[in-house]
Amino acid sequence: NTILRADEPLAKRTTMRVGGNADVYVEPASETELAQVLQICNRLHAPIFILGRGSNLLVRDGGIHGVVICLVHPNFSKVEFSGYLMHCGAGAKLKQVAMDSKKHQLTGLEFLEGIPGTVGGALRMNAGAMGGWTFDVVESIRYMDYGGEVHEQQATEIKVEYRSCPLLKTHIALGAVLKGHPSNREVVEKRLKTFSAKRWESQPAAPSAGCIFKNPGTIPAGKLIDELGMKGTRVGGAMVSQEHGNFIINEGQATAKDVLNLIQLIKQRARSERGVELETEVEI
Ligand code: FAD
Ligand code: EPU
Numbered sequence: 001n002t003i004l005r006a007d008e009p010l011a012k013r014t015t016m017r018v019g020g021n022a023d024v025y026v027e028p029a030s031e032t033e034l035a036q037v038l039q040i041c042n043r044l045h046a047p048i049f050i051l052g053r054g055s056n057l058l059v060r061d062g063g064i065h066g067v068v069i070c071l072v073h074p075n076f077s078k079v080e081f082s083g084y085l086m087h088c089g090a091g092a093k094l095k096q097v098a099m100d101s102k103k104h105q106l107t108g109l110e111f112l113e114g115i116p117g118t119v120g121g122a123l124r125m126n127a128g129a130m131g132g133w134t135f136d137v138v139e140s141i142r143y144m145d146y147g148g149e150v151h152e153q154q155a156t157e158i159k160v161e162y163r164s165c166p167l168l169k170t171h172i173a174l175g176a177v178l179k180g181h182p183s184n185r186e187v188v189e190k191r192l193k194t195f196s197a198k199r200w201e202s203q204p205a206a207p208s209a210g211c212i213f214k215n216p217g218t219i220p221a222g223k224l225i226d227e228l229g230m231k232g233t234r235v236g237g238a239m240v241s242q243e244h245g246n247f248i249i250n251e252g253q254a255t256a257k258d259v260l261n262l263i264q265l266i267k268q269r270a271r272s273e274r275g276v277e278l279e280t281e282v283e284i
Pocket of ligand 2: 128129130131209211212213215220221222245246281
């Protein structure tokens with residue numbers, strides 16, 4: 001069942017829709033197969049990159065050298081309920097988690113609805129929206145080290161930060177147990193609608209990687225970029241969104257280089273005019 005391809009285009013596997021190819025692309029169909037792939041990579045000293053839905057990613061035009069392992073096989077994408085707990089595979093889409101929690105009348109996971117990634121990507125990024133963070137709703141995670149060994153850990157024992165779970169920089173998330181709170185369908189539905197409306201009011205629908213920069217603490221990055229008058233600034237096919245200053249959109253023909261140059265331009269202006277050092281949130 002495992003998918004294995006050489007020279008695989010990655011642009012189509014990212015929401016920004018730019019970048020080159022992976023030397024090798026693998027979608028393992030089980031944890032055993034994932035462990036085997038890791039062992040082969042280790043033997044060959046091949047660099048490894050873990051890919052979810054590519055929604056927080058800027059793949060360079062030269063692509064990714066080494067082996068890209070993507071955990072989106074159906075066996076990694078299950079969402080199963082037991083009481084208030086949801087057992088989610090790393091490849092499960094966050095939208096599905098939010099929708100399934102509605103079906104099971106659980107509240108607390110609605111903020112995941114508009115984040116176009118996987119459970120694995122959300123754990124790695126400690127993704128958040130509308131005041132909620134992924135690790136607010138995580139009971140425990142299951143992960144694999146690069147030697148192929150599986151571990152489980154309670155969320156309370158794991159250090160997390162704004163937009164990062166450092167443990168998962170060096171380990172592969174296999175899945176998580178998430179916890180909701182009992183509610184009813186109408187309440188959950190209402191929260192889903194409110195969050196969705198809020199997002200579509202302020203964020204663009206065009207291809208992007210979500211917010212490009214982390215909020216620096218003193219001012220939201222989007223507000224800062226807006227105040228710098230940079231909305232609509234273009235480099236090639238990349239443009240600062242007119243809707244939200246912290247989104248760079250691909251107008252159709254952008255290259256990764258266009259996006260990178262626009263990122264540099266924004267960073268320079270924020271530094272020289274406002275003394276703010278912007279840090280990218282997207283993985284480059
Ligand atoms: P990818 O982009 O594929 O990967 C992101 C990082 O996670 C990479 O470093 C990758 O190596 C690592 N990774 C992926 N899977 C695993 C795994 N199984 N184990 C270990 N590491 C892994 N983010 C927010 O936080 N809040 C938002 O509101 C939000 N809104 C967005 C809106 C839009 C329109 C877009 C395009 C993006 C938005 N994002 C947002 C960014 C993005 O959706 C999240 O960061 C998401 O969690 C990334 O998941 P992914 O599966 O796409 O990960
Ligand atoms: N603002 C402007 N101009 C802009 C954009 C924003 O003035 O162009 C102002 C808004 O009016 C508001 C403030 O800045 O007063 C904050 O804006 P918003 O509510 O849109 O939130 P944000 O801080 O820009 C964060 C996350 C988003 C998440 C939203 C909603 C970061 C970097 N971004 O955005 O996450 O969806 O809150 O909760 O933390 C992502 O991480 O990729 C992402 C999209």
